[in-house]
Amino acid sequence: MPAHVYHFEDHWSVPFPIEKVWEVLSQPEDYPQWWRGVYLSAEPLEAEAQDAKRVAVVARGWLPYRLRFTIQTLTLQKPELIEFKATGDFVTDVSRWVLKSEGNRTSVTLEWNPRAEKLVVKLLSPILKPLFRWNHHWTMKRGQRQIVEYLRDGMRV
Secondary structure, eight states: OOTTBOOEEEEEEESSOHHHHHHHHTOGGGHHHHSTTTEEEEEEOSOOOGGGOEEEEEEEOSSSOEEEEEEEEEEEETTTEEEEEEEESEEOSOEEEEEEEETTEEEEEEEEOOEEOSHHHHHHHHHHHHHHHHHHHHHHHHHHHHHHHHHHTTSOO
16 A cells, blocks of 8 residues: 555544434534534535535644545435545545444444545655554544534534
8 A cells, every 4th residue: 555545444432312423424514613623614615416515625633734625425324324535635435434323322433545645745654654644543533522512512403
């Protein structure tokens, strides 16, 4: 596998029913509202069918660079599956959010296989891949904490 290709499988446990968690994760244009400090902006690119949504995002991690990419929703199977792909500074084939109900909790898995195309990340991946992986895990820890806060505070009911 080339150094600038990554594979992540992240797991969250969210203490809310699956339907509420799915509603939040299925709306990438709203990510900056709850995934603060990571998703800086998310702008819908066009009016389209619900299952073909495209959103241009600017995101960051702990490291001092920004990533610009488009999330295109491919499949919405409420409330268990959201499939999407990315283009731009990250390129993916099919990535997915997989949700499973565990009583009044939701188990969330993100399967994310980005190929870094941002030049600095692509060029430095052979040397700094562990640091870039750490940066990804930093963003995901924030996401898990902040989706819980967002739902707890009643911002998405």
